[in-house]
Structures are given as C-alpha cells and as structure tokens.
Amino acid sequence: xxxxxxxxxxxxxxxxxxxxxxxxxxxxxxxxxxxxxxxxxxxxxxxxxxxxxxxxxxxxxxxxxxxxxxxxxxxxxxxxxxxxxxxxxxxxxxxxxxxxxxxxxxxxxxxxxxxxxxxxxxxxxxxxxxxxxxxxxxxxxxxxxxxxx
Numbered sequence: 001x002x003x004x005x006x007x008x009x010x011x012x013x014x015x016x017x018x019x020x021x022x023x024x025x026x027x028x029x030x031x032x033x034x035x036x037x038x039x040x041x042x043x044x045x046x047x048x049x050x051x052x053x054x055x056x057x058x059x060x061x062x063x064x065x066x067x068x069x070x071x072x073x074x075x076x077x078x079x080x081x082x083x084x085x086x087x088x089x090x091x092x093x094x095x096x097x098x099x100x101x102x103x104x105x106x107x108x109x110x111x112x113x114x115x116x117x118x119x120x121x122x123x124x125x126x127x128x129x130x131x132x133x134x135x136x137x138x139x140x141x142x143x144x145x146x147x148x149x
Contacts (some may be wrong), residue, residue: 041103050140053114053132055107060126067128069121074111076119080130108121113138 045056080101
C-alpha cells in the first residue's frame with residue numbers, strides 16, 4: 001500500500017495503472033463495491049420542496065432501532081452501529097464470527113429557514129425518510145402584481 005498517490009497531469013481523472021497493479025489485492029473479490037477502507041456509506045437523496053426538505057437514506061436490512069438521529073446547532077447527524085456475533089460449535093471445530101457495521105452522515109441545515117423542533121423521521125421498506133419543515137417566511141410566496149401610484 002502506498003502512502004502517496006501519483007498525480008498524472010495529462011490524465012488527472014484516470015488513476016495510475018502502475019499504482020493499481022501493485023496496490024490492489026487481486027485475490028480478494030469480496031469488496032469490489034466498497035471503498036479502499038472496506039467501508040460503505042448509504043446512498044442519500046436530499047429533496048427541497050416548497051414547504052419542506054426531505055432526506056431519504058437507503059439502508060435495507062436495518063431496523064429503525066439501529067439508527068440514531070441528532071440535531072445540534074443546525075447540524076443533522078444520522079448514524080448507525082450494528083454488531084453481530086455468531087458462534088457455531090461441533091465436536092471437531094468451533095467457529096466464531098464477528099461483524100461490525102457503522103456509518104455517520106451529517107447535514108448542515110440552512111440557518112433560520114427550517115423548523116428544527118418539528119423534524120420528523122420514519123423508516124419504511126429500507127428507506128429512512130426525514131422531513132424537515134421550512135419556516136413560513138422561507139416558503140416561496142405567490143407572485144403578485146404591484147400597483148404603480
């Protein structure tokens with residue numbers, strides 16, 4: 001594993017083939033869809049509607065009790081931590097497997113534009129859905145005509 005990535009000014013978006021050949025574990029096919037640190041973050045959609053912001057976080061296979069959502073100084077933080085321990089015993093062998101999954105995502109909410117005390121969350125069909133209502137003064141106003149005096 002190299003500590004420094006090589007930079008190619010002619011092709012900055014293409015990783016160096018040399019680095020990939022020597023740093024990649026060619027026999028490990030298990031983590032092809034994960035980052036180099038063997039972690040992954042759930043996909044997130046942030047939607048702005050006229051009266052609210054909606055955050056959708058894809059986390060299939062989890063339960064609502066697996067999540068922790070906190071709001072501190074207009075920073076909304078979604079985190080999860082799961083630990084699994086599985087033990088299998090037989091006459092000739094004993095196998096014990098551990099798994100640990102965690103993530104944390106933070107979002108800075110617009111100051112003065114949202115009702116922080118009315119944030120609501122629900123988890124359904126693998127999607128964590130968080131509604132953040134806008135304040136009345138932040139909602140779009142209908143067009144109006146102005147009289148000329």
